[in-house]
Amino acid sequence: MPVDRIDEVSIHRLDRFDGLAVQEVFDGLSPDSRFARYHTGTPVLPSGSMSLLGRVDGGDVAALAARDRGGSAIGLVWLIRTAEHDGELAIEVVDSWHRRGVGTRLLGAAEEAARAIGIGRLRADLLATNLAAVRLIGNTAPHATITREGPELVFEWEPRRRRPLRGSARPPPARGPNIRSYQMLKTRAGDALLRRVPAGAVPSDRGVATLGSS
Numbered sequence: 001m002p003v004d005r006i007d008e009v010s011i012h013r014l015d016r017f018d019g020l021a022v023q024e025v026f027d028g029l030s031p032d033s034r035f036a037r038y039h040t041g042t043p044v045l046p047s048g049s050m051s052l053l054g055r056v057d058g059g060d061v062a063a064l065a066a067r068d069r070g071g072s073a074i075g076l077v078w079l080i081r082t083a084e085h086d087g088e089l090a091i092e093v094v095d096s097w098h099r100r101g102v103g104t105r106l107l108g109a110a111e112e113a114a115r116a117i118g119i120g121r122l123r124a125d126l127l128a129t130n131l132a133a134v135r136l137i138g139n140t141a142p143h144a145t146i147t148r149e150g151p152e153l154v155f156e157w158e159p160r161r162r163r164p165l166r167g168s169a170r171p172p173p174a175r176g177p178n179i180r181s182y183q184m185l186k187t188r189a190g191d192a193l194l195r196r197v198p199a200g201a202v203p204s205d206r207g208v209a210t211l212g213s214s
């Protein structure tokens with residue numbers, strides 16, 4: 001049987017009637033992934049997720065789903081406006097699709113969607129132990145600022161345009177030091193050093209740092 005490929009995955013906006021997709025993705029999360037997503041163990045879909053879905057379409061809440069070629073929902077990303085130009089982001093991918101690029105695609109699509117609805121600053125709260133999510137956001141937004149809040153790392157960043165612009169317009173220049181430092185973190189020191197990011201890059205509770213400031 002052929003294995004589903006990442007280039008056969010499609011990204012769709014959810015509407016408020018897409019509860020099945022929300023449930024499908026939750027059902028595909030292992031207990032560890034549920035803990036990573038909700039920061040607590042939960043055997044059933046938290047009612048807040050369906051409430052959130054009911055607010056989709058209002059311009060203040062948006063959700064995108066990744067679907068496999070059979071149409072099953074395999075990933076979700078939520079955008080929730082918290083102020084005129086600020087929003088929170090939460091993302092989840094079913095375990096059977098982990099490490100195949102679905103999270104990266106969803107995050108890129110979420111950045112586009114955020115820009116489209118006027119969100120110029122995104123925030124994601126991650127458990128400091130959540131290496132997968134730290135890498136996902138660190139790769140996509142190496143310019144992110146990281147704040148430590150107890151057991152969580154708060155990433156805040158400006159969503160960037162993904163595709164190159166036509167004509168003379170160019171994408172905004174990358175801010176060198178952070179990107180360079182993040183790449184160095186990955187390529188020279190590997191996973192062992194990356195695991196130290198929470199402790200090394202964030203000096204103390206509620207201290208602020210970027211990936212490049214360690």
Ligand SMILES: CC(C)(COP(=O)(O)OP(=O)(O)OC[C@H]1O[C@@H](n2cnc3c(N)ncnc32)[C@H](O)[C@@H]1OP(=O)(O)O)[C@@H](O)C(=O)NCCC(=O)NCCS
Pocket residue numbers: 032033034036037089090091092093094097098099100101102103104105124125126130131132133135136139186
């Ligand atoms: C975080 C999550 C969304 C990543 O999804 P994904 O589809 O596996 O992500 P990708 O395949 O695009 O990988 C993105 C990066 O993370 C890395 N990564 C993914 N899982 C990893 C793991 N378990 N350990 C270490 N790195 C991991 C990938 O290697 C890749 O980095 P690289 O390009 O430097 O190799 C997924 O693990 C998940 O749903 N976790 C549970 C929910 C959660 O933690 N949500 C975040 C809090 S809101």
